[in-house]
Structures are given as C-alpha cells and as structure tokens.
Amino acid sequence: MDSAHVGDIVGALGSIGLHDTLEGRSRWQRFRMLLAVIGPGLIVMVGDNDAGGVATYAQAGQNYGMALVWTLVLLIPVLYVNQEMVVRLGAVAGVGHARLIFDRFGKFWGAFSVGDLFIVNALTIVTEFIGVSMALNYFGLPKAISVPLAAVLLFAMVAGGSFRRWERFLFGLIALNIVMFPLAFLAHPQIGQIGHGFLPSFPGGLNSTLLLLIVSIVGTTVAPWQLFFQQSNIVDKRITPRWIRYERIDLWVGIVVVMMGAVAIMAAATFGLAGTDAVGNFTDAGAVAQALHDHMGTTVGALFALLLLDASLIGANAVGLATTYALGDTLGKRHSLHWKVSEAPIFYIGYAALLALAAAVSFSPDHVLGLLTQGVQALAGVLLPSATVFLVLLCNDKAVLGPWVNTVKQNIMAGIIVWSLVLLSLALTAAVFFPGLSTATIEIGFGAGALVGVLGGAGMLIAWQRGRRRNAERTAKELGNLDPDQVEELDSTPLTRAERKAIMEADRDTWRTPALDTLERPQFSTARTVGMFALRGYLVLAVILVGVKIFQSIG
Known part of the structure; x- marks a missing residue:
C-alpha cells in the first residue's frame, strides 16, 4: 500500500480524522462529514x-430526437451496481483495481485487463483534446493554441502535490x-416529446447503425475507466x-448529475435543430455548436461549446488519472495526488506523457479523428462485459472483501448486466455480418439470448446451493461430525432487522483486507477458464467488427 493512502480524509469540502466515527455526532456534524467524503463518485460520473x-448524446438527439432517452434509464442500475462494487473494493482493500486483478488473477x-484500459483510455483522451479544439475553435481560438494550452492546464491541475487542491479545481x-439548464431551456423543449422518449x-x-449508437451510449455512460x-x-x-x-x-449524486446532463444535451440537439437540414446529419460536436448558433442564436451555441469544453477538461483529467493510477498499481510505484512531482516521478511523468501523446494524435487528419471519435465509445461498450466479469469475481472473493462480499441479489443483478451487455454486442456483431437482418429477427435473437441467460443463471444458482451444502458438510465435520442440516439451520437462523444490522456494522466498519x-x-x-477465454476471444472479434462498421459509416 502506498503510504500516502493512509491518514485523514482531506477533501474539497472538509476533513475527517483517521480515527473519527459517527458515534455521538449531531445531524449537522454528520452532514459536514458527508460533504468531506463527497468527491470520487461525483467526479467519476460527471x-x-x-x-x-x-x-454521442448530441448525435442521438440530432439523428433520432428524444427516442433513445429510455436507454439512459436502463443504464442507471448498471451505473450504480458497477460503481458500488468498486466503492467497496477500494474502501476495504485499500488498493487500486489493477493491483487487485494482478494479485488475485x-x-x-x-x-x-490493464492492456485494454491503456489502449482505450489513450484513445479517449485524444477525443477529449478534439473536444477542446472544437469548443475553443467556436470562440475563435485555433487548435495550435488550444490543445497545447489544455495539456499544460491539465498537468498543472494534478502536479501541485495536494489532493484537496486538485479536488477543489475539479x-x-x-x-x-x-449551463446545461439554460442550454436545454433556450432550445424550447417539448415536455411531451421528452416523456415519450422514456418508452423503448x-x-x-x-x-x-442504430445498434452502434446504442452501444456507444452504453460505452460513454458506463465505461471501463470508471471502475x-x-x-x-x-x-x-x-x-x-x-x-x-x-x-x-x-x-x-453523481448519477443524478450525469443523467440530467445527458438528457439536456439530447434535448438541446433535438429541439434546437428541429426543422433544419442538420436533422439526421450528425458530423461532430463542433458542428452541433455551430448549427445551434445559426438556428438558435449566439447564446445557445456558446453554451453548448462551453459545456463541451468543460466536459472535455473533466474527462481528460479523470481518464488520465485512471490510467496513471493503474500504471502505478502495475509497476508498484507511488501513485497518489498527495505526493509532489519529485516524490512520485513515475506517476506524474506517465500522466504528462499520456497527455503529450494524446495531444499530438489530436492533430491527425480530420477523417482519422472522425474514426476515433465514433469508435472509442463503442469500443468501451464492447469491452465493458470483460471488465465487469473481473469486477464481479473480485467482489465474490471472501479473502479480499470478507463481510463485504456480494450478496446473492447483487450477483444476480451483476449477472443480468454482464449478459445484457454481451447480447447487445452480439446483436451489433450480427448486424454488421448480416446487414439485411430484420428488426424482428434481431428481437427474436434477444429473446433467445434472454432465455439462455435465465437457464444459465438457474444452473449457476443450483451450483451455488450445492457449494453451500458442501461447505456446511465440511464445517459439520470440523465441529465433530454434526448434522450438516443443523449447520445450515444455524447459518439461516432468523434475526431481526436491527440485530442483523448491528452485527454487520460492528464487523464491517473495521474489517480491512x-x-x-x-x-x-x-x-x-476448468469451466471458468474456458468461459473467460471464450469471452475474451469473442470480444476481440467484436472490437474488429466495430472498427469495420465505423469505417463503413465514415466511408
């Protein structure tokens, strides 16, 4: 464990001592403690x-109106379930995600796992610099100035050796x-049309084409770097x-903010460009800002460009840190914002090199940048099942999480998420291979896939029950050849809600890996190994096919 990772919580909005507890605290004091904790969840979501x-959200609004808002609603449980699991892993294990994967697998x-992350993250940061250049170009600043300026600013944000200063800047x-609120309001949204978009x-x-956009929405809303x-x-x-x-x-709090932002961007593109030639002809976010300027006026265009600039800077910072945090985990080097540059050179040099490389690539020809912008989000969506599988395996590792391991309900929810993501990428693969597939055929495929998922889940539940029985038999033997049924009965002895909560909290609050x-x-x-290799092989194929589809779209 990096020594900088032990000590008082020092956040943008307050501090909490290493040994402070909630016991005996007033409501106001508890609220101030909450403010001190707030940060990682809000930042990762925004x-x-x-x-x-x-x-991606602007493309959905410009090309399809508010018809795809329902995808955001379905992604809310995916966001919470995935990110809540890493909350437990981080707080209990005290090490990063990459370190856990290397040490346990x-x-x-x-x-x-980390190879996927480094490649997709590097490409993602390129798209952030593309966003910066488009946003500032709207205000008349050329790329030759805006991109280097953004790179210097992004490095300065993290290089001060102060976690609190960095968090306050974010x-x-x-x-x-x-600005998303006046942006959406000035586009004159129609509440009825927005409401209709919540119906699938x-x-x-x-x-x-539509499946690629849906996969992109998934990839930009729930991305592997977030974990x-x-x-x-x-x-x-x-x-x-x-x-x-x-x-x-x-x-x-972060989920609420990210969902409001996504709907606001869709609404701005949908209603701000309604009745223009731009409808159905999305090219890039910079063109959306200019089209809003031409159709709705200077204020709306400027607000969209400002939101794009802000989003690009926050995204580049968070994705860059996700990468260099993982680099520090992988190499076993210091990787904390509490360290100064001289104290953690690998961490900061890696961050600077990543920014420099991404900034340089952002000067590539426009057709290459178009390929990257459209492809990165879809790639993230395709690779998400693999990242989620590792996450679920770690959250079922009792040696790592002890009393914080996943419950049966959490595993069922995680299994549904993983299989749904696999089915979505399978549908995209089939649509690329067989472009003549009808909607009915794809829907039948989804239905068949759902049935396979239910049967597979039932099989896994039966296997879990058998494993629980074997554990009871082993425990019974260790306790002097007791009846295994007695052990199972003891394990399932009913407790009141208050009793269960008291026992769990007493154990959980102090348990560390x-x-x-x-x-x-x-x-x-053997079965798990075969399954992992099969998933990996399929994802490689899916990534290739995503690339093929994007080349076709640009061509």
Missing part, C-alpha cells in the same frame, strides 16, 4: 459526460455544468469501510 459523451489476466469545473423504441428499426478511477480515487482520498454509506450517497501477498490466490476451474 467525467463520464466527457467530449465523447457530449458528442495473475499477470496473464492482469495484462489483458469541483469548480463541475459547477460549470450548470427503435426509430428506423434495429439496424447496425479503475473511482476505486483508486477512493483509496487516494483515504476513504475506509466506515464511510462506504456516505460514498454511496456521493455516487447517487489482509496484506495481499499473504493471501492464497484463487484457482480458476
């Missing part, structure tokens, strides 16, 4: 509405998101199990 997010699977940028529909039919960033940022902020309930509130190098590494069964 960072999710980055340049790619703004472009070995270098082979760790290289797969909170200042987040506060600028308030597939405008124009379920073709590969790595939030877990490491929780560790860096020194949040421990005692404050997990407050961090969950922080996460919900033992030193990882003292834990025995879990062994993959």
Whole structure:
C-alpha cells in the first residue's frame, strides 16, 4: 500500500480524522462529514459526460430526437451496481483495481485487463483534446493554441502535490455544468416529446447503425475507466469501510448529475435543430455548436461549446488519472495526488506523457479523428462485459472483501448486466455480418439470448446451493461430525432487522483486507477458464467488427 493512502480524509469540502466515527455526532456534524467524503463518485460520473459523451448524446438527439432517452434509464442500475462494487473494493482493500486483478488473477489476466484500459483510455483522451479544439475553435481560438494550452492546464491541475487542491479545481469545473439548464431551456423543449422518449423504441428499426449508437451510449455512460478511477480515487482520498454509506450517497449524486446532463444535451440537439437540414446529419460536436448558433442564436451555441469544453477538461483529467493510477498499481510505484512531482516521478511523468501523446494524435487528419471519435465509445461498450466479469469475481472473493462480499441479489443483478451487455454486442456483431437482418429477427435473437441467460443463471444458482451444502458438510465435520442440516439451520437462523444490522456494522466498519501477498490466490476451474477465454476471444472479434462498421459509416 502506498503510504500516502493512509491518514485523514482531506477533501474539497472538509476533513475527517483517521480515527473519527459517527458515534455521538449531531445531524449537522454528520452532514459536514458527508460533504468531506463527497468527491470520487461525483467526479467519476460527471467525467463520464466527457467530449465523447457530449458528442454521442448530441448525435442521438440530432439523428433520432428524444427516442433513445429510455436507454439512459436502463443504464442507471448498471451505473450504480458497477460503481458500488468498486466503492467497496477500494474502501476495504485499500488498493487500486489493477493491483487487485494482478494479485488475485495473475499477470496473464492482469495484462489483458490493464492492456485494454491503456489502449482505450489513450484513445479517449485524444477525443477529449478534439473536444477542446472544437469548443475553443467556436470562440475563435485555433487548435495550435488550444490543445497545447489544455495539456499544460491539465498537468498543472494534478502536479501541485495536494489532493484537496486538485479536488477543489475539479469541483469548480463541475459547477460549470450548470449551463446545461439554460442550454436545454433556450432550445424550447417539448415536455411531451421528452416523456415519450422514456418508452423503448427503435426509430428506423434495429439496424447496425442504430445498434452502434446504442452501444456507444452504453460505452460513454458506463465505461471501463470508471471502475479503475473511482476505486483508486477512493483509496487516494483515504476513504475506509466506515464511510462506504456516505460514498454511496456521493455516487447517487453523481448519477443524478450525469443523467440530467445527458438528457439536456439530447434535448438541446433535438429541439434546437428541429426543422433544419442538420436533422439526421450528425458530423461532430463542433458542428452541433455551430448549427445551434445559426438556428438558435449566439447564446445557445456558446453554451453548448462551453459545456463541451468543460466536459472535455473533466474527462481528460479523470481518464488520465485512471490510467496513471493503474500504471502505478502495475509497476508498484507511488501513485497518489498527495505526493509532489519529485516524490512520485513515475506517476506524474506517465500522466504528462499520456497527455503529450494524446495531444499530438489530436492533430491527425480530420477523417482519422472522425474514426476515433465514433469508435472509442463503442469500443468501451464492447469491452465493458470483460471488465465487469473481473469486477464481479473480485467482489465474490471472501479473502479480499470478507463481510463485504456480494450478496446473492447483487450477483444476480451483476449477472443480468454482464449478459445484457454481451447480447447487445452480439446483436451489433450480427448486424454488421448480416446487414439485411430484420428488426424482428434481431428481437427474436434477444429473446433467445434472454432465455439462455435465465437457464444459465438457474444452473449457476443450483451450483451455488450445492457449494453451500458442501461447505456446511465440511464445517459439520470440523465441529465433530454434526448434522450438516443443523449447520445450515444455524447459518439461516432468523434475526431481526436491527440485530442483523448491528452485527454487520460492528464487523464491517473495521474489517480491512489482509496484506495481499499473504493471501492464497484463487484457482480458476476448468469451466471458468474456458468461459473467460471464450469471452475474451469473442470480444476481440467484436472490437474488429466495430472498427469495420465505423469505417463503413465514415466511408
């Protein structure tokens, strides 16, 4: 564990002592403690509405109106379930996501997971610089000035050796998101049309173009980098199990903000461009800002450009830190915003190099940048199932999480999420291979996939019950050949809600993961190994096909 990760919580809005508790605190004192904890969940969610997010939501609004708002509603539980799991991992284990994957699954699977992250994150930061250049170009600042200026600013944000200063700077940028309200209002939204968008529909039919956009919405709303960033940022902020309930509130605050922002961007593009030739002809976020300027006036165009700039800076900072946090985990080097540049050179040099590389690539020809902008979000959506599988495995590792491991309900929800994401990418793959597939055929495929998922889930539940029985038999033997039924009955002895809560809190609030190098590494069964390789192989194929579809779209 990095020594900087132990100590008082020092946040943008307050501090909490290392040994402080909630016991005997007034409501006002508890509220101030909540304010001190707030940060990682809010930042990771707002960072999710980055340049790619703004472009994707604007594309949905410009090309399909408010018809895809329902996808955002379905993603709310995905956001919470995935990010809540890394909240527990970070607070309990006290190490980053990459470190846990390497230590618990070995270098082979760790290289797969972190390799995906580094590639997609580097490309994502390129799109953030594209967003910066488009936004500032609207205000007349050329790319040759805006991109280097943004790179210097982004490095200065993190290089001060103060976690509190960095978080306050991010909170200042987040506060600028308030422009989404006048932006949406000035576009004259129609409440009825927005409400209708919450009903699932597939405008124009379920073709590969629409599926690619839906996968992109998934990828920009629930991205793999978020898992790595939030877990490491929780560790860096020194949040421990005692404050997990407050961090969950922080996460919900962020989810509310990100959803409002996504709907506002869709609404601005839908209603601001209604009745113009731009409808159905999305090119990029910069063109949306200019079209809003031409159709709705200078104020609306400027607000959209300002929101794009703000989103790009927050996104680049968060994605860059997710990458260098993971780099520090992988190399075993210091990786904390509490350290100065001279104290953690690898951490800051890696961050600077990533910014420099992404900034340089952002000067590529326009057709290359168009390929990157459209492709990165879809790639993130396709790779998300793999990241979620590792996340679920870690959250079922009792050696790591102890009393904080997933419940059966949490595993069922996580399983539904993973399988739904796999089905979505399978549908995209099928639509690319067979462009003539009808909507009805794809819907039948979804139905068949759902049935397979239910049967597979039932099989896993039966296997879990059998495993529980074997554990009861082993425990009974260790206790002197007791009846296994008695052990199971003891395990399931009913407690009142208050009794259960008191027992769990007493154990949970102080439980931390033992030193990882003292834990025995879990062994993959043959079935699990085959399943992981099959998932990995399919995802490689899906990534290739996403690239093919994007090339076709641009061509």
